[in-house]
Amino acid sequence: MDGKAPANSGSTFFNYKQFHSIILMAVVDAHYRGIMFDVGVNGRNSDAGVFASSAISSALEKNTLHIPPERALPGRATAIPHVIVGDEAFPLKSHLMKPYPARGLKEEHRLFNYRLSRARRVSENCFGIFVNHFAVLSHEMNLGPETATTVTRGCIALHNFLRCSIFTGR
Numbered sequence: 001m002d003g004k005a006p007a008n009s010g011s012t013f014f015n016y017k018q019f020h021s022i023i024l025m026a027v028v029d030a031h032y033r034g035i036m037f038d039v040g041v042n043g044r045n046s047d048a049g050v051f052a053s054s055a056i057s058s059a060l061e062k063n064t065l066h067i068p069p070e071r072a073l074p075g076r077a078t079a080i081p082h083v084i085v086g087d088e089a090f091p092l093k094s095h096l097m098k099p100y101p102a103r104g105l106k107e108e109h110r111l112f113n114y115r116l117s118r119a120r121r122v123s124e125n126c127f128g129i130f131v132n133h134f135a136v137l138s139h140e141m142n143l144g145p146e147t148a149t150t151v152t153r154g155c156i157a158l159h160n161f162l163r164c165s166i167f168t169g170r
Helices: 047-052 055-062 107-133 145-168
Strands: 020-028 034-042
Touching: 020 047, 020 107, 020 145, 034 055, 034 145, 047 055, 107 145
Parallel strands: none
Antiparallel strands: 020 034
């Protein structure tokens, strides 16, 4: 959510892409719904820093995200864990996968990274759908951080309602 800097904030909201923003971090499901999110941290923070202090990270650590238990894929005997997929900024955890560092990779690691990026595409597509449905998110918001955060949370709630309506027919 990009916009103007709040009064007297200096570069606090100025991100590495060279504009002012607040950060939205979300866990999304296969139906493009946000099942958990953190929004409102100033844009100057790194994804890793935001994640470390987020409710998402805390829920992963405390095992309160209700991640299903390991189970075998169809036609296989070995149980496989359910995981959240992140990019290279995130820490590697038992339920959080990230790609191998891009330097000097073996072929099997490059293939793993490719497949992981395909899995991450679900969250990227979710954010694209989200922004396309709510034009207020696609351009500068002339709102303070608290109001912009509230607007974003409202958009997430409406987005999830619409996604659920699509799948339930209600």
